[in-house]
Amino acid sequence: MTTTGGKSFRKFLSENKIVALLVVVALIWALFGILTYDADTGTSGFLTARNFSNLLRQMAITGMLAAAMVFVIVAGEIDLSVGSLLGLLGGVAAILDVVLGWPLAGTIATVLLLGAVLGLFNGWLTAYLGIPSFIVTLGGQLAFRGAVLGLTGGITISPVSPGFKYLGQGYLPGWLGNACAIGLFVLLVAMALLTRGKRTKHNLPVATPVAEVARLAAIGALVLGFVLVLNSYQGIPVPVLVLLVVLGLFTVMAKGTVFGRYVYAVGSNAEATRLSGVNVNLVKMLVFGLMGLMAAFAGLATTARLAAGTPSAGFGGELDAIASCFIGGTSMRGGVGSVIGALVGALIMASLDNGMSMLGVDTFWQQIIKGMILVLAVYLDIVSSGNKRA
Known part of the structure; x- marks a missing residue:
């Protein structure tokens, strides 16, 4: 690759990460759609409303963890305990309920x-x-896993109450799903206009009005298609609704609040941020508190989905969350990352799991492929930032 070509490639990756990720999602879905096509029925097992509903429900839990993990990694830290914390909190929920x-x-x-x-x-x-x-x-990972084994006695606690079970297995009525989709789209448009206004005010480069409208129209089309497909089955799953709310709130937090700006500043240069008067220690502590809160949501959703509290719940969840962040464009060096990118990364992970499971791919191959994709994602982060080693 020439120097000019390399710079163009890095610029494209840097400015269009979400678009590139969505293209990857489309390619993955197309591949599995072809591989699961049944000539007798004329349909693809992967490209059905029912499978998409199951896929999104599956990725919702990882997405909840990944949404908060973005803030942790952007702040220059890491959390290896969230999978075990999810299991502990899900076990506590089962004990309290059952x-x-x-x-x-x-x-x-x-x-x-x-x-x-x-x-x-x-x-x-x-x-x-x-x-x-x-x-x-790492210590928390061991301690929380030991705690859930002690609390549950190493056995599954079931069945949870019907109301609790609905949180993980229920669906929204069609009209409510439509209302939520409209609300999400309005929020995203408002955030786009707010961001554009701020960048214009500070004389920063902005996209042309035509490009901005085209981007928002594309987002609207995706949201509409998302709702129509899910409503054609049974509606939007409750965990997916929770994830959409998290997406909206966390996006606002990252782009439209002082706390969000502090998190990115801490990850970019903690010492300079400290010297500017920001309480860096408090910001980092709050980021971990946010991570714990989302582990609680994920624990509740997991227990509700399984209709039981199991000692093994959340095993490896921290790795999926971290991988989703890196695949979604969060920088391992801190200071760079987005919630929407992490959720698209979680969707890629869930799509691979779902598609390979439908094809009967052995578990060890699934782990190998996901590991290779994680390494590739970090490499692309290095290339896009121009920090490739000589």
Whole structure:
């Protein structure tokens, strides 16, 4: 590749990461659509509304973790404990619901509070005691997994109440799904206009009005297609709705709040941010608290989906979340990343899992392929940033 060609390639990757990722998703779906095509029925097993519904429900849990993991990695840290924390919080939810018979609202509130507290504790150890987050969360991974084994006695706790089960297995009515889709699109348009206004105010480059309208129209088409496909089966799954709400809130948090700007500043240059008067330690602790809160949501969704609390729930979840972030364009050096990119990364991971499972690919091959894709994603991050080693 020539120098000019290399620069153009890096510029394309840097400016169009989400577009490139969506193209990858389309190619993956097309490939599995062809490979699962049944000539007798004239249909593809992969390209059905039912399978898309299952695929999105499957990726919702990873997406919840990945959405918060973006903030952790952008801040220059890592969290290896979220899979075990998910399992612990899901086990606590099952105990409160099945064994103690708590009302659903009390169970949800308690689990969310516990997740936030444990996440803040990880952040306190990292930010204020100076223990590297890798060590803190590796220790948490072991401790949380041991705790869930002790609480559950190593057995599955079931069945959860019908109301709890609905959180993981229920669907929204068609009209409500349509309303949520419209709300999401309006929010994304508002964020785009707000971002454009701020960049114009500070004399920063912006896309042409035609390009901006085309981008928003493409987003609208994707949202419309998403809702129509899911409504043609049974509607939007409840965990997917939760993920869409998380997408909206976290996108606003990242792009439209002081806290979001502080997180990116800390990841870009922590010392300069500290000297500018920002409480870097507090920002890092809050990021881990946010991660714990999302682990709680994911734990509730997992227990509800399985209709039981299992000691093995969330095993390896932290690796899928981290991989989703890197595949979605989050930089391993910190300071760069987006929630939408991480969720598209989670969709790629879920699509690979779903498609290879339908084809009967052995589990070890699935792990090998996902590992290769992760390494490739990090390499593309290095290439796009122009920091390739000589």
